[in-house]
Amino acid sequence: MTRTAEHHDVSPQAVTLDTTVVTSWKAPIAFAIFTVVALALAVFAPRSGDTTYRWSRETDAIQVPDLVVPAEQALWAVVALLAVATVYSVLLVRSKRRVPLWLIVVFAILFMFGFLTWAGAGSSLPMIGLLFGSLSLAVPLIFGSLAGVIGERAGVVNIAIEGQLLAGAFTAAVVASVTGQPWLGLVAAMVAGMLVGMVLAAFAIKYFVDQIIVGVVLNVLVTGLTSFFFSQVLAPNAATLNTPPRFDRLPIPLLSDIPIIGPVFFRQTVIVYLMYIAVALVFFGLFYTRWGLRVRAVGEHPQAADTVGINVNRTRFWNVALAGAIAGLGGTFFTIGSGIAFNKEMTAGAGFIALAAVIFGQWDPIKATLAALLFGFASNLQNTLSVIGSPVPSEFMLMLPYVVTIFAVAGLVGRSRPPAADGKPYIKS
Amino acid sequence: MSDPTEPRGEAPRAHDLDPDVALEEPGAASPATGTATVDARATATGPGGPTEPDAPPPSRWHTMLRQIATGNALISVLSVILALIVGAIMIAFTDERVQETSAYFFARPSDMLGAIWDSVSGAYAALFQGSIYNFRRDTFLAGIRPLTETLTFATPLIAGGLGVALAFRVGMFNIGGRGQMLIAASVAGWIGFGFDLPWGLHMLVALIGGMVGGAIWAGIAGVLKARTGAHEVIVTIMLNYVAFYLVSWMLRTPGLLQAPGSSNPKTPGMKDTAIFPALLGPQFNLHLGFLLALAATFLVWWILNRSSLGFKFRAVGINPNAARVAGINVKSMYVYAMLISGALLGLAGVNQVLGTVTTGFTAGIDAGIGFDAITVALLGRSTPWGTFAAGILFGAFKAGGFSMQAAEGVPIEIVLVVQSLIVLFIAAPPLVRTIFRLPDPNAKPKRARKAAKKEVAAK
Numbered sequence: 001m002t003r004t005a006e007h008h009d010v011s012p013q014a015v016t017l018d019t020t021v022v023t024s025w026k027a028p029i030a031f032a033i034f035t036v037v038a039l040a041l042a043v044f045a046p047r048s049g050d051t052t053y054r055w056s057r058e059t060d061a062i063q064v065p066d067l068v069v070p071a072e073q074a075l076w077a078v079v080a081l082l083a084v085a086t087v088y089s090v091l092l093v094r095s096k097r098r099v100p101l102w103l104i105v106v107f108a109i110l111f112m113f114g115f116l117t118w119a120g121a122g123s124s125l126p127m128i129g130l131l132f133g134s135l136s137l138a139v140p141l142i143f144g145s146l147a148g149v150i151g152e153r154a155g156v157v158n159i160a161i162e163g164q165l166l167a168g169a170f171t172a173a174v175v176a177s178v179t180g181q182p183w184l185g186l187v188a189a190m191v192a193g194m195l196v197g198m199v200l201a202a203f204a205i206k207y208f209v210d211q212i213i214v215g216v217v218l219n220v221l222v223t224g225l226t227s228f229f230f231s232q233v234l235a236p237n238a239a240t241l242n243t244p245p246r247f248d249r250l251p252i253p254l255l256s257d258i259p260i261i262g263p264v265f266f267r268q269t270v271i272v273y274l275m276y277i278a279v280a281l282v283f284f285g286l287f288y289t290r291w292g293l294r295v296r297a298v299g300e301h302p303q304a305a306d307t308v309g310i311n312v313n314r315t316r317f318w319n320v321a322l323a324g325a326i327a328g329l330g331g332t333f334f335t336i337g338s339g340i341a342f343n344k345e346m347t348a349g350a351g352f353i354a355l356a357a358v359i360f361g362q363w364d365p366i367k368a369t370l371a372a373l374l375f376g377f378a379s380n381l382q383n384t385l386s387v388i389g390s391p392v393p394s395e396f397m398l399m400l401p402y403v404v405t406i407f408a409v410a411g412l413v414g415r416s417r418p419p420a421a422d423g424k425p426y427i428k429s
Numbered sequence: 430m431s432d433p434t435e436p437r438g439e440a441p442r443a444h445d446l447d448p449d450v451a452l453e454e455p456g457a458a459s460p461a462t463g464t465a466t467v468d469a470r471a472t473a474t475g476p477g478g479p480t481e482p483d484a485p486p487p488s489r490w491h492t493m494l495r496q497i498a499t500g501n502a503l504i505s506v507l508s509v510i511l512a513l514i515v516g517a518i519m520i521a522f523t524d525e526r527v528q529e530t531s532a533y534f535f536a537r538p539s540d541m542l543g544a545i546w547d548s549v550s551g552a553y554a555a556l557f558q559g560s561i562y563n564f565r566r567d568t569f570l571a572g573i574r575p576l577t578e579t580l581t582f583a584t585p586l587i588a589g590g591l592g593v594a595l596a597f598r599v600g601m602f603n604i605g606g607r608g609q610m611l612i613a614a615s616v617a618g619w620i621g622f623g624f625d626l627p628w629g630l631h632m633l634v635a636l637i638g639g640m641v642g643g644a645i646w647a648g649i650a651g652v653l654k655a656r657t658g659a660h661e662v663i664v665t666i667m668l669n670y671v672a673f674y675l676v677s678w679m680l681r682t683p684g685l686l687q688a689p690g691s692s693n694p695k696t697p698g699m700k701d702t703a704i705f706p707a708l709l710g711p712q713f714n715l716h717l718g719f720l721l722a723l724a725a726t727f728l729v730w731w732i733l734n735r736s737s738l739g740f741k742f743r744a745v746g747i748n749p750n751a752a753r754v755a756g757i758n759v760k761s762m763y764v765y766a767m768l769i770s771g772a773l774l775g776l777a778g779v780n781q782v783l784g785t786v787t788t789g790f791t792a793g794i795d796a797g798i799g800f801d802a803i804t805v806a807l808l809g810r811s812t813p814w815g816t817f818a819a820g821i822l823f824g825a826f827k828a829g830g831f832s833m834q835a836a837e838g839v840p841i842e843i844v845l846v847v848q849s850l851i852v853l854f855i856a857a858p859p860l861v862r863t864i865f866r867l868p869d870p871n872a873k874p875k876r877a878r879k880a881a882k883k884e885v886a887a888k
Contacts, residue, residue, distance in 0.1 A: 207857035224845025231840035395678035402667040
């Protein structure tokens with residue numbers, strides 16, 4: 001699958017340098033598969049009629065005109081373009097060059113456009129609702145993946161994201177219900193997530209227990225604890241303990257009036273705005289501050305970090321605790337973020353999806369956020385298509401994000417490299 | 430993410446002594462490598478060992494007492510006790526009578542203490558009577574029924590736990606138990622209700638079909654890891670969801686898995702020729718599946734400890750780079766390991782449809798066993814017989830948990846808490862030792878310490 005070619009570059013200074021270009025057939029193969037899928041849709045399940053993309057709501061100040069596309073012709077055009085992209089990628093790889101990222105992005109957008117047009121033939125797609133919902137659904141995933149990124153960059157595998165989200169959701173619901181203050185619920189959720197993170201850190205760092213074991217077990221523990229207290233305490237006293245107030249939508253003046261972008265990004269709840277800040281802070285912090293340098297040092301080469309005077313285990317402990325607090329904050333989305341009462345196992349595997357986003361995003365906060373957004377988009381796509389009456393059984397739509405992830409991980413991401421000391425305890429000798 | 434079974438911490442130094450010995454040591458390749466090999470080293474260089482020639486040999490009683498006090502068995506027992514104590518605290522605190530009596534605790538403390546005792550002892554008595562022996566029944570046969578229930582609940586946990594444990598030993602983490610069980614259950618169920626075959630053969634075909642289904646589903650992750658480097662944790666998690674939605678779709682589509690003439694997403698019942706026979710007669714639920722799980726345990730033990738394939742598995746699990754240098758095809762080991770792992774989880778799925786729930790199944794047939802299996806494998810330290818024992822323990826908790834819920838109104842989730850605490854405590858022996866103030870096996874006895882120090886200085 002992978003070929004290596006040698007290029008002899010001659011620099012202006014007449015110094016000969018050998019460079020090795022590793023090319024891979026994975027991207028062309030993945031392209032070809034998706035092109036065939038699109039072709040199959042066009043040939044075996046043709047749908048006629050117009051697809052209307054609605055870009056604004058009636059209440060918006062600035063109206064963006066709808067985009068009307070004839071479904072059948074559009075799908076054929078997309079198939080042709082996809083085929084061109086596939087051929088181009090094959091040519092690139094044959095001439096020992098890499099498939100550039102922009103081509104992959106363009107390919108994905110084209111495929112998505114073709115699919116949406118095909119699925120929405122004869123009806124109109126509310127794009128604002130689709131994107132708005134995608135962002136909302138991605139919120140816990142983004143917080144979870146940020147927690148995963150910080151933990152793993154510091155060298156501690158955090159499989160307990162699911163447990164931290166659940167602990168955050170539970171505590172937020174209870175504290176907000178009792179006090180009537182969603183903000184207090186938010187703080188309590190962060191504390192709860194932090195506690196789970198601290199248990200993980202204590203077992204992983206002090207007792208050298210395998211981090212995956214602790215993570216898996218903590219998930220079970222938090223599931224058990226929250227479900228137990230739900231059945232035993234919350235359910236009989238639902239009125240006082242489990243009727244959380246919700247954060248109201250908070251449109252940001254001016255920004256929320258921008259067409260398309262405004263309604264999607266700037267008419268959200270406080271939790272979503274906190275998410276923007278968190279992503280920016282984590283990205284900036286990890287790569288441009290002393291804190292970030294230290295976190296990455298203890299995760300990549302703890303011995304070296306120790307040599308220059310960084311306390312490896314203390315750094316790891318507090319960063320895993322911080323990561324827990326971030327994941328706990330993400331858990332608030334499920335209860336006070338949506339105004340829903342806590343229920344058993346209500347996070348439903350979101351923590352594992354966040355974990356997948358961490359690896360998919362190659363341990364980078366921005367890429368992990370994008371991966372989480374992709375998951376959010378795919379799950380909301382199903383909701384939207386089932387409302388307009390999709391030709392595909394809903395189960396297959398629900399399956400789509402997971403299948404796409406498998407393809408992406410196998411075909412495009414490939415062998416992603418975790419931080420070097422990820423998962424290994426540091427034992428000072 | 431790193432390989433879960435990669436030797437870490439102190440382990441490599443222990444292996445330096447003799448790589449083959451380290452390979453044969455069953456705990457050495459388990460995910461709890463750190464603790465296991467530290468213990469192994471402690472026995473190798475412990476009291477009476479060659480490292481302290483100057484020290485007078487400690488008395489036999491002393492040695493024996495130390496071994497009991499520092500051994501793994503004691504840690505395991507103490508871990509279970511600790512977890513049960515935490516469970517007791519939770520039961521007591523959420524009990525209504527305890528809350529009522531706590532209001533006047535300082536006036537009449539005996540009331541609250543009595544209420545605590547009633548709630549905790551009642552719950553744990555129900556747990557025991559639901560899982561091992563019910564003294565309230567008249568005959569021995571009726572009284573022992575809970576024990577057979579325990580074994581019935583343990584059967585899929587053992588099979589699934591073996592699958593996860595085997596993958597662990599090869600350095601892979603199979604979180605995809607749910608998907609593999611669902612696919613296996615669907616294939617076995619489809620053969621079980623859709624075909625007419627003679628008794629025995631029908632069962633066998635369904636069993637093999639289901640196991641192959643599970644193996645293929647896990648094999649996807651193995652092949653992708655070997656060929657493209659896709660991380661098996663992501664792929665197996667994703668395949669869980671894919672399998673769930675695939676099976677849900679088949680269950681509501683007439684002509685595939687849905688029962689004819691029904692609109693529920695449920696299959697028809699299995700044909701009698703495909704159902705696992707009851708082992709102890711019709712009044713007990715225990716079925717052939719338990720013997721299959723027992724056989725699977727033996728088979729996995731044989732594969733891991735006696736076959737050359739198992740040797741390669743463990744070599745790859747401990748150090749894939751060294752294994753590659755030694756001429757082992759690491760990639761095909763990943764594929765084989767996932768295939769076997771998936772087949773074992775498939776056995777758990779087949780066991781559900783042909784043994785436990787024979788009247789037709791829904792998409793919830795896996796009943797969370799795919800995830801429980803991970804805890805079982807961890808508690809069993811990824812060894813076959815350890816997993817077997819852990820499966821029976823968790824089966825007992827499950828059987829007893831249901832009767833506890835029915836008899837005392839204690840939610841079954843308490844079982845999850847106790848189970849996870851047990852694994853957590855067992856994984857961290859130093860914590861348990863600190864709580865019970867037990868001696869540390871690494872700290873040498875006082876008399877020997879001086880001699881050991883001298884030797885270190887000489888090096």
